[in-house]
Amino acid sequence: MTDSAPSAQPAAIALATAVARLAGAERLLLALDFDGTLAPFVDTPKSARALPEAKAALDRLEALPGTWVGFVSGRPLSSLEIVTEADEDALLIGSHGVEIRFGRDGVSLDLSDEERATLEQLGEKLGALVDSVPGTRLEVKPVGYGVHYRLLEGEEGAAVVARAYEAAASVSDALTIRDGKDIIEFSVRGANKGDGIERLREYTKATAVLFAGDDVTDEDGFAVLRPEDGDLGIKVGDGETAAQFRVADERAVAVLLGLLADARGARAASAEA
Numbered sequence: 001m002t003d004s005a006p007s008a009q010p011a012a013i014a015l016a017t018a019v020a021r022l023a024g025a026e027r028l029l030l031a032l033d034f035d036g037t038l039a040p041f042v043d044t045p046k047s048a049r050a051l052p053e054a055k056a057a058l059d060r061l062e063a064l065p066g067t068w069v070g071f072v073s074g075r076p077l078s079s080l081e082i083v084t085e086a087d088e089d090a091l092l093i094g095s096h097g098v099e100i101r102f103g104r105d106g107v108s109l110d111l112s113d114e115e116r117a118t119l120e121q122l123g124e125k126l127g128a129l130v131d132s133v134p135g136t137r138l139e140v141k142p143v144g145y146g147v148h149y150r151l152l153e154g155e156e157g158a159a160v161v162a163r164a165y166e167a168a169a170s171v172s173d174a175l176t177i178r179d180g181k182d183i184i185e186f187s188v189r190g191a192n193k194g195d196g197i198e199r200l201r202e203y204t205k206a207t208a209v210l211f212a213g214d215d216v217t218d219e220d221g222f223a224v225l226r227p228e229d230g231d232l233g234i235k236v237g238d239g240e241t242a243a244q245f246r247v248a249d250e251r252a253v254a255v256l257l258g259l260l261a262d263a264r265g266a267r268a269a270s271a272e273a
Helices: 008-022 053-061 077-083 115-134 154-169 192-203 216-223 248-271
Strands: 028-032 068-073 091-094 099-101 137-141 146-148 176-180 183-187 208-213 234-235 245-247
Touching: 008 234, 008 245, 008 248, 028 053, 028 192, 053 068, 053 248, 068 192, 077 091, 077 099, 091 183, 091 192, 099 192, 115 146, 115 154, 137 183, 137 245, 146 154, 146 248, 154 183, 176 208, 176 216, 192 208, 192 216, 208 248, 216 234, 234 248
Parallel strands: 028 068, 028 208, 068 091, 208 234, 234 245
Antiparallel strands: 091 099, 137 146, 146 183, 176 183
């Protein structure tokens, strides 16, 4: 695992080489986190959109033979569909792998009575917490809740997280807990982005996968990659990671996707000639 990137020039050359190699994959899956990877963070979550350069590159890639684009996010599917501007054929993994939509077929959650009761109690406890702390926000998810605290200062945020843990523990000791960027999430059912990527890999029969993400929760995705088989993991921004490479921000991701689209498009054109 690494917590700092190698010197810039050798790392950039190595990444360019890896992208060029990835462009030659027989069946390529791009599994991408959204917020902080394709789209900058915004105060109103549903107003987030991928950078135009990133969207243009993904549209080009998706039009190429043997290439699939999937989004893997902590957002609920209902929100992910909006921000990705997904069409009916989109491949979407929402709620950290709990919700799946492959094209027009969704996956039912089928919560048990016990799960529903726990979910209701959890919402009441966390809702009361958020109501008592200005600058926080409760996000309702299909199988849980997220407490957002991005507008709070460091110590204030830490205090909210501690109170959220206490509130959740008073409801159940069997919750799935995820600590992300300025959000703490509690779910009545467990799944992670690695599970979602594996489902996407199986569905597309991909021979190589590119996964890019910026959050702590994306480490589950990096953990299931198979670099020995040509998979490529890219960490966006700072923080300890198991990914092979790191880029600075969303704009760097857009540039990388453009380079991949150029290289894969050139290979496709050459094969047709």
